[in-house]
Every structure is written in structure tokens, then in C-alpha cells.
Amino acid sequence: MDNHINAQDNYITGKLPWRERLSYGASDFACSFTFSLIGTYLMYFYTDVFGISAAAVGTLMLVARVIDALDGPFWGIMIDHTHTKWGRSRPFLLWFNAPFTIFTILCFTTPNLPMTWKIVWAYVTYIGIDVLYSAVNIPLTSILPSMTADPDERVVLSTIRSLFSNFGGTLISVIALPLVGLFGGANNPRRGFFWLAVLAALVFFVIYLFVFANLRERVQTRQSQKPLPIKTSLKALKRNWPWLIVIGLNFVYWLGMQTKGQVTIYFFKYNLQEPGLVSLALFFNAVGLVSVFLTPYVVTKIGKKRTLLGGLLISIVGQLILGLGAWTLSTVTVILGTIVGNFGNGFVGALIAVLLADAVDYGEWKNNVRAEGIVTSASSFTAKFGMGLGGAITGLLLSIGHYVPNKTQTAASLFSIEANYVWVPLLALVLSFILILFYQLTPNKERIMRQELNAKHQKEAAEDAAFSN
Structure with missing residues (x-):
């Protein structure tokens, strides 16, 4: 028994076993495999398959994401209030696995209803999937600071998670339309999308059972071993400047990525008139795997700060190249811009979760409150609110441009698609870059923080051991 405890203690400040590392990565493969299907194709599914207008879909996405964004702090508070033999975050991976699986399928189910009830169905299923996604995804971020206190190991874990996430999102994006054609034939995309959703949901369900079985929460403090009152949890946010910067980044960055991702199929179908290249363009999301892999080095x-700024700068350059390709209608230039932009995005995606874990430590260091749930869930709140606003912007611009599904588009409609694909994301990337310039958790300050927290935890552990004896 003592040997087991010593081994666990070694993992707190050292390398975790590869089984656990890969399990942590597999968790976000499952999330991306399912949720990228929703983020990339659901708007197109609503407008061109289910028959809902772009304006109605844009409103739906804003309302749904605002409602969903409010559940982020709720799940964070629930995590901080949870105290089980499995830990705080880990139980949620089991409890909400099946509900998320079911709603994934319902999102792409198309009952034969009047238009008003179609919209009602879309609201219920879309809000449901968003809320449940928070329940299964926020714990992945909140569990990171509990898995290890080693900053280098956190970067490794976040890198592995980002690699798997990128691969899962790229895989479903590339195979989605071919599978829709396979499952539904040339004339039945409704059936095709339904069985694609069933496949994605089953992949998620099986992987999450595996993830729950293998992850462990090792970093235990006095506070983490008992439920935290809401008032106490909120103290972790007081003067937590690293956290404020990260949630601002999450809002702006994901707003831009949402507008771009959900009109990819529109841009290639209508602007470039190359619908067959959608899967190829989405395949180049895999370029981000290279930069994710390079992130720890x-x-x-x-x-971290310079790596993140470098990634954002590369993404900005890629977006400018994309704009040139959109202006000249050059498919080669568009693909080049896509490759460059995705390379930069890989660095950004790999580091956001790490900065959030650092913000958990910073909250404990400055305010003597360790609240993984509320700190990480607030980031989910801002990211989802940004994505909701991005969805609304997309719907608004398409509506202003008088977009009509499956028709030859007007110049105004084509520009509205281009604005969503190129210029809104470019602005978001520039604002993200400016935000990170103000990030002030320097390597030296971080080193001091780690040393003082480690000393505090060791003192608490010694006192508790003496008391128990």
C-alpha cells in the first residue's frame, strides 16, 4: 500500500504513465469527432437539408449559445461541489456520457414537422447538445491541474490532447460528406447525416468509458478533498489576471473560428464553385498536428507567451493569404492560406488549456483558494458565448446578403460568405494577439508560484499525516 502511495506521489511532480496520457488525449479525440461534426456541418444541415432559413439558424445559434454559456459556471460550481471516491472532475465523464451520445443523434434527426416545429426541434436538440457538451468537456480541462502539478507534464498532456483533438476533428470533417453519400445515397442526405451522427455518437460513448477508467486525480489539497461553497470558489477569480486574459482570448478566438468553420462548405460550394474540395480543405486541419507536436519543444x-504570440501571428498571415485567394478566386492560394493558418492555430489550441491550469494555480497562490471547476468553466462560458455570437454573425451576414440555399448566389451573398470565412476570423485573430501581449505570468513569476505552492502542499500533507497519527 505504501509503495502505491509513493508511486502516486511521484506522478504528481513527474511523468504520468503513457496509458493515462493517451487516455487524456483520446478524450478530446472523442469530443472533436462528435462536436466538429456539429460545428462544421450543422448550420449547412439546417439550411440546405432540414430547410430552416439562415436568419432563423443564426438567431437559434445565438440564443442557444447564450443559454448554454450560462451553464458553464453551473458545471464549474457542480465540479467544485463534487466529492467522490473518483475525485471531482472524473465522475462527470461517466455520468453524462450516455445523455451526450443520445443528443448527438437527435441533432441530426429530421422529423417531418411544420416549419415552426422544425425550429422548436432544432432549439431543443441544439441547446441540449451544447449543455451536455459542457458537462463532458469542462471536466477535461478542470481535471488537468489535478492530474499533475508538474508544469512540463501539463504541457505534454495538453499537447497530446490537442494532437488527438486535431486528429478527431480533421477525421470527421474529411469523412463526413463521403459517409453522408454512402449512408444516404445521392438523394437522401437526411438519412446520410442521421447514420453519420449515430456513428459519431457510438465512437464517443465507447472512448469515454475507456477515458473514465484510466484517468486519475492526484493533486489533492485540503480544499480539493471537500466540497467548496460557491462564495469560496469565486474568491479564486479575484485579481486573477492570467485567467482574465485567457477567458478574453477564448471569447474572441473562438468567435472567429466559429464563423470560419461553419461556412467552409458554403465558401467552396458557392464562391470557388469547388464543392468536391471541401473534404480536402478540411483535411489540411491536420497541419495543426505538426505545430501541436512541436509545442513542448x-x-x-x-x-508559453511567445509561443502563443508566434502561433497567432502565423495564423494572421495565413488568413491574409486566404483573403488574397478569396479575392482572386484562386483555389491554390486559398489552400496555401489554409495550411499556413492551421499551422499557427495548432500552437494556440495546444496552450489554452495549459494557461487555464496555470490560472487555477494562480488563484490558489494569490487568494488561497483552489477551485478547478469555476476557473476552467468560466473559460468555457466565454468560448461558447463567442461561438454563439459567431454563429449569429454568420446567420446575420448571410441574411443581409440574401443567401438562398442550392441556388446561384448574388454578389452580395458571395461577399457575406467571404466575410464569414476570411475577414471576421482575421479581426478575431488580431484582437487575440493584442490580448496576449498583456499576459504577465512570466517564467520567473511562475517558478516562484510553483515553489511556494509546493511548499504549502507539503506542509499541509505533513500536518494532516501528523493529525491522523
């Missing part, structure tokens, strides 16, 4: 050389 780059961080050791130049630090």
Missing part, C-alpha cells in the same frame, strides 16, 4: 525555448 518551442515552449522550453521561448516560453
